[in-house]
Amino acid sequence: MPKKARSHVIFFLLLILLVLAIVAYGPLSTIIIRVFSLGIYKRGLRDKGICLTFDDGPHPVYTPQLLDLLKKYEIKAVFFVVGELAKRYPALVRRMRDEGHEIGIHHYRHVSSWMLLPHQLKKEIQECSKIIEIITNKEPLYYRPPWGHFNLFTLLLSRGYKKILWSSISGDWKIQKENDLIKRITASASDGTIILLHDNGDTKGADPEAPAVMLKALNQSIPLLKQQGLRFLPLNSLINGNKGTAGIKNEH
Numbered sequence: 001m002p003k004k005a006r007s008h009v010i011f012f013l014l015l016i017l018l019v020l021a022i023v024a025y026g027p028l029s030t031i032i033i034r035v036f037s038l039g040i041y042k043r044g045l046r047d048k049g050i051c052l053t054f055d056d057g058p059h060p061v062y063t064p065q066l067l068d069l070l071k072k073y074e075i076k077a078v079f080f081v082v083g084e085l086a087k088r089y090p091a092l093v094r095r096m097r098d099e100g101h102e103i104g105i106h107h108y109r110h111v112s113s114w115m116l117l118p119h120q121l122k123k124e125i126q127e128c129s130k131i132i133e134i135i136t137n138k139e140p141l142y143y144r145p146p147w148g149h150f151n152l153f154t155l156l157l158s159r160g161y162k163k164i165l166w167s168s169i170s171g172d173w174k175i176q177k178e179n180d181l182i183k184r185i186t187a188s189a190s191d192g193t194i195i196l197l198h199d200n201g202d203t204k205g206a207d208p209e210a211p212a213v214m215l216k217a218l219n220q221s222i223p224l225l226k227q228q229g230l231r232f233l234p235l236n237s238l239i240n241g242n243k244g245t246a247g248i249k250n251e252h
Helices: 003-035 062-073 083-088 090-098 118-136 178-187 210-227 235-239
Strands: 051-055 078-081 102-105 162-164 194-198
Touching: 051 235, 062 090, 062 210, 078 083, 078 090, 083 090, 083 118, 090 102, 090 118, 102 118, 178 210, 194 210
Parallel strands: 051 078, 051 194, 078 102
Antiparallel strands: none
16 A cells, blocks of 8 residues: 555544544443443432423523512422523522522533543533632532533542433524423423523523523423422422432433
């Protein structure tokens, strides 16, 4: 084989190896962790009701409205906050705490774990945790990576936190018809469901005004879900009794 052709073959082989390494580091790790429920919670005990969780906040407009709505229905939820936004709006995080909600880690910046080297991921988790603890005087218990993306080192670097995903996802980060969103929220809920919603649309791929639709849909969905006999429970009550990933079901 000519030297030039051999160089091209070597180049393409190295390129293929690089692509495979990147896929294994991020997307493949995510698929394996989520499909086999490795060290994560996607669902609670089936006879313990449902739990509302909210990502990407706090937001100065939508989060206060959401807190008002949850207070109206006496529901305790989990907010997976972005650290830099929590630092910008500490009063909202304190209000979450004061009204009985849990505050979880969602990275310091809204950045995918696929884009982070191990030391960068560790910093994202630690910085977000630090901000939450400074504001609330309470160390967070829960961690949910943005977009539910894991990498090869996520489980190791997030040890000590319960990794929470979801069993109901409605696409509420994009603007849609209110009635369609109501149907998605109510149709996917059953005993043990962890519902994922968003109180901030200022993230990549989201619509800035989508939380306004979510709030209207949630206000209609909550009474409907209660009519089905479902109880809204704090996350610790929903998953209490699970050991490791026992009793955790795959996503819908």
